[in-house]
Amino acid sequence: MSRVTESEERALIEAAQNDPGRFAELYELNFHRVYAYIACRIHDRSETQDLAAHVFQQALANIGKFKWRGAPFITWLYRIAANAIADQARKKSRELTETEGAADTSVASDLEQVERRARLFRAVEALPEDQRKVIILRFGEEKSIREIASDLNRSEGAIKQLQFRGLENLRARLREEAELK
Amino acid sequence: MAERSIIDQLDDAVTALLAQREPAPAEAASEIGGELAELVVVARELRGLPSEQFRATLKEQLGGKYMSTAMRETKSNFKRPGFHTITPHLMVKPAVELVDFLKQAFGAVEALRYGSADGLHCEVKIGDSTVLIVGGPTFDPHPAAMHFYVPDVDEVYARAVAAGATSLAAPSDQEYGERIAAVKDIGGNEWYIAKRFDPTPIQDLHTVTVYFHPVGAPKFITFLENAFGAQVVERHQSPEGFVYHAKVRLGDSIVEMGEAHDQWQPMQSAIYMYVEDVDAVYKQALSAGGTSASEPTNQPYGDRTASIKDEFGNTWQLATWQGRV
Numbered sequence: 001m002s003r004v005t006e007s008e009e010r011a012l013i014e015a016a017q018n019d020p021g022r023f024a025e026l027y028e029l030n031f032h033r034v035y036a037y038i039a040c041r042i043h044d045r046s047e048t049q050d051l052a053a054h055v056f057q058q059a060l061a062n063i064g065k066f067k068w069r070g071a072p073f074i075t076w077l078y079r080i081a082a083n084a085i086a087d088q089a090r091k092k093s094r095e096l097t098e099t100e101g102a103a104d105t106s107v108a109s110d111l112e113q114v115e116r117r118a119r120l121f122r123a124v125e126a127l128p129e130d131q132r133k134v135i136i137l138r139f140g141e142e143k144s145i146r147e148i149a150s151d152l153n154r155s156e157g158a159i160k161q162l163q164f165r166g167l168e169n170l171r172a173r174l175r176e177e178a179e180l181k
Numbered sequence: 182m183a184e185r186s187i188i189d190q191l192d193d194a195v196t197a198l199l200a201q202r203e204p205a206p207a208e209a210a211s212e213i214g215g216e217l218a219e220l221v222v223v224a225r226e227l228r229g230l231p232s233e234q235f236r237a238t239l240k241e242q243l244g245g246k247y248m249s250t251a252m253r254e255t256k257s258n259f260k261r262p263g264f265h266t267i268t269p270h271l272m273v274k275p276a277v278e279l280v281d282f283l284k285q286a287f288g289a290v291e292a293l294r295y296g297s298a299d300g301l302h303c304e305v306k307i308g309d310s311t312v313l314i315v316g317g318p319t320f321d322p323h324p325a326a327m328h329f330y331v332p333d334v335d336e337v338y339a340r341a342v343a344a345g346a347t348s349l350a351a352p353s354d355q356e357y358g359e360r361i362a363a364v365k366d367i368g369g370n371e372w373y374i375a376k377r378f379d380p381t382p383i384q385d386l387h388t389v390t391v392y393f394h395p396v397g398a399p400k401f402i403t404f405l406e407n408a409f410g411a412q413v414v415e416r417h418q419s420p421e422g423f424v425y426h427a428k429v430r431l432g433d434s435i436v437e438m439g440e441a442h443d444q445w446q447p448m449q450s451a452i453y454m455y456v457e458d459v460d461a462v463y464k465q466a467l468s469a470g471g472t473s474a475s476e477p478t479n480q481p482y483g484d485r486t487a488s489i490k491d492e493f494g495n496t497w498q499l500a501t502w503q504g505r506v
Contacts, residue, residue, distance in 0.1 A: 039229030139230040153296040164188045
């Protein structure tokens, strides 16, 4: 989903506050950035997924309490994510050793990297269909070339070609966006 | 050959990246040169790409709390573009040959093909309809019968026979209101090539319309109503309940049927059916007496599918297109 203006975003938040059924639009709009935010910090897929699920569940449960203070909605989601990551780190450090320092709960300064990662995730969706499937199965499902070839009923050589073309296209897309900035 | 080599090198790098649990150091890419190094950088960032299934499942879980009704009521893009609710899913051994036949005889236009003669998936357009052809020498055949509405019955019949179809009935005018001929193609599918006398179109009656010959048509209609919310559009039957002909609407498509008799006997057909919510329809079809052939699963081609067998021998491949959200 493309970016929305501030007033559109406020309207979406108000709509979700009045009718939680409308939360789906906020979910779609922010999914990649929340996921990228967590993925930049947590390098384990299942932990990333658990945290992403937690962030959206918390956001949905507390959407009524959200107050517009001029900062975009994503900042609120990042805050929930930062707290969740910190909580998890604290839990882990208690399990491991009492001497670990307190985890950083700040939303942190690497948001540019998060944005870049989220743009990359979104760019995957715009790839030609056959490349998109291969990239998603390879990186999103972590399947081998052989497994993807079998799933898609293509040769392994064809899948490697599509992986190559897909990565080339993504690199080009990131370059274009970097030049536009 | 040079490009083939870079493709393989890239895959080696991707395989190594995916095997690491910790993030790969940025310097790793600099050991390989130029273009390849840049692609490895992209691959490294893609390592955390969310799985589509996770994204859809989370949406569903959140939806289970609040979002479902509002979302489902407005959802209209649950079918892949170019598809109607009902698509014949012809499973045959000579799949490649059948595609050639459909092109030659019926002017089919190939829209998608993957696989080979050993295992083919092909989608063709015939008039306003899509027809799926799947198969190969080792596949269990599931041919279907179809009403095929054309402007000129005699011409299409002649082309079909010339292209290798077996004639089941030469063109003739029928008192119920159409000129019709019947052929069997090389995969065992039956095509009832027809032109209605009444030019007024019937809404949702598509160029290629699946036709059933159930033993016990009234019970079959009840199953379609209970399992899939079908609506009867036309029903002609004897006072004893023998259904000569019925048209039943499923979503934006009509399926037709006539009680099995003489040479027109049930075929164990496969039907690809797009529904708004595959999980819900799957459950509903089970409670209506269907048997599960496969549970709801996300497919790599973008559909969430499940399949149901009815007691008449047909397999209903239910699908919800998940599109790109």
